Amino acid sequence: MQRSGIVPPSAVPYSLERTYRGPKPSIPFLSTSDPREFSRLRMALENLLPSDVSERFRYQILTDHLQLEEALLVADSYCNSTHPYTDNIQALINMYGQPHKLVLHNIAEVMDGPNIRTGDVEAFNLFALRGRSLVSMLEQVGPEGNVELDCGSHVLRQQSKLPHELRTSFKRYIHPMRVAIPTLIDFSNWLEYELQVQDDGAKTSCFTPGPSNKKRLEYRNPKTARKPTTILLGTEKPMSGRISQPQASEVTPKSARFKGWLSAYCPYCDNTNHFLNGCANFKELTKEQKESWIRKNN
Template sequence: MDHLKLEEARLVADSFLNSPFPYSNTMAALNERYGQPHKLALKKIAQVMDSSDIRRGDTEAFERFALQIRALVGMLNTLGPQGEAELRCGSHVERLLSKIPAEMRSEFRRRMGHRPGTVFTLVDLSEWLHYEAWCQSSEAQTSSKLQQRQGQRQDRKHEVKSTARSTTILHGTNEIVENQISVAASSKPTQSAKKQAVFNAFCPYCNKDDHYLSQCITFKAFSKDQMSDWIQTNHRCWRCARKHQAAQCTLKKPCSICKGKHLQILHEVNSKSSSIRGDSCLLSSTTETLYLDKPTDCRRVLLKVIRVLLHYQGKTLDTYAVLDDGSERTILLSTAALKLGMQGTGESLALRTIRQDVQTINGSSVSFQISPAGQPQKFFQIKAAFTAKCLGLAEHSYPLSLLSKYKHLKDLPLQPFERSCHFKVFVGTRVAEIQELTDLKSWRYVDSARNPADDLTRGKSLKDLLGEQMDSRTTVSPTAPQ
């Protein structure tokens, strides 16, 4: 029994020294006390439950917690029905979720989805913890690289600061003046080195470190429009003119004129122009871009995007339009309005976003004519369309190259385009309003079972429809409403 390490195990072995079968009885007692797999699993669960909570941002503790849950799940999988019962216990999952921060608990429920009556299992929690730990490990590597770079910069600063100073030893009164001069002369380069280490001059326009942007002779000679064109063309920051977006700018020193967070030389570029007239299409109270449709790469629904011609005072613009049957208003992007030189009456529009935030947008109401690209001589009047600079539309494309694989789809009247341009119109066709003003006898409806267009409204994309076996609804379309 020399291999027994625990004191309790040795006491159990000593109690069977005078037994007729000491080894068998000792092993049976040890197996009953320490060898029950189910008890070991319950003890492991209790240890994890009693562990300390994971703090926000503690990547190592979170990874250790994920490994513990994964080991626990692997142990329970080997226990058969008893382990299966523990794996499906929802109270274990709730208690373990209380160990992680609140935002991570919300992320777990968001990933699992809202399924009424469904109890989350330890397997679901283990898989999510493993995936989240992998995501955090990649972020930790990126942050460690940034910390190494910052540490290298600090080491360079310490090297500059640690300038050797001469020590002066006074041996007589006649050398006091000379020693004072030598100390002053030796301290001057140290102070200048500190200034050079703390304040590093850099000009984003010249890409040199011998002067600031406000001291650049070439950039100071630019007008406001030239500065704006240079920033916009080179994709520079509107606050400090460096190579990053304005949302990522870390400039803290405010402008001495307006106290805004931008360089003083860029004050006129960042200030709101008062020369814009009240009836212009550029008025807006927000700097964000509000998308009328969801800008995502996974487009599950085909929108009705058509090629149109916009007409305004003798000018014509070839662009694309998105048709929306449920929209109450026609929206025109500001880029198209500027291209055609439109002028309208000022108007404020209250817009509710998908986050239930209400934002008041200052724009203008314009009127123009629109015609199909295939029938340029046929004009339709669009009245009181709303336009603002902060409104935007995502880019869309039709994968029409797949149509060549199927003979029965070649005759579909879809216009091919790989990427729609930025000048687009969001046209509200107002089908419900037309139906209210039209006699019901003039309309002939098609039920959902015979209407192939309903497949698109159910979330199926064109690629999904081409991959399925096409039925008779695709080849024989129902009679269109008159």
């Protein structure tokens, strides 16, 4: 239930909004001969300048936003005209605002751009956006634009800037259509399709789980984690009934068991119940006593 005196926002008609509260628009500057800059300047002047202001007021605003020397010279030639703004803007349109000049500029920018390297997603996205913008602009020009859209050489030049795998992808895309000479519209449609495919692939790869630590540990060689144990063998006393051993050697118990030539014997205790490294009496000796016994008994 609504409280009295409060009107919901949806019930307020838009005609009651008398004051513009959005961001303040600005008029761009013409600093180069790029037709796109002049197109943006002309659009801003038409949208922002009030309809009831004088010609000289418009002329002053226009000249304040001209930084290109050639455009300023044209503006100076109309400073004493009875319609300075109209005459000046028309002269600038003839110089920079012809649709075919803007189209030719965009075509040159796309065709003369750098080659796309394999895996450079950012460069390919920019290349695709420029290609789609060019097609949209040609479609609005009219008959002259249709001629450029049907030009197969434009497609060949754009394909030459792509790596081998993308050129193959375009051929695979165009093959079911049975088109002998693809147009810029076909190429633009493929660019749109390729952007969607790459975007979906990037999202899918983000959720690909990597191998767990447990699985990685299974691939380790268990033999690498085992350290060999040093066993000191040898004594002055002959060991009857046993195969004589080297005076000093380093072997592991596991390798000795596999070879089958070593049996338990402790030269310190002179018995066959255990090895020297398992002798409790020998372990009770100090380091100096062990070294002295080893030297004395070779």
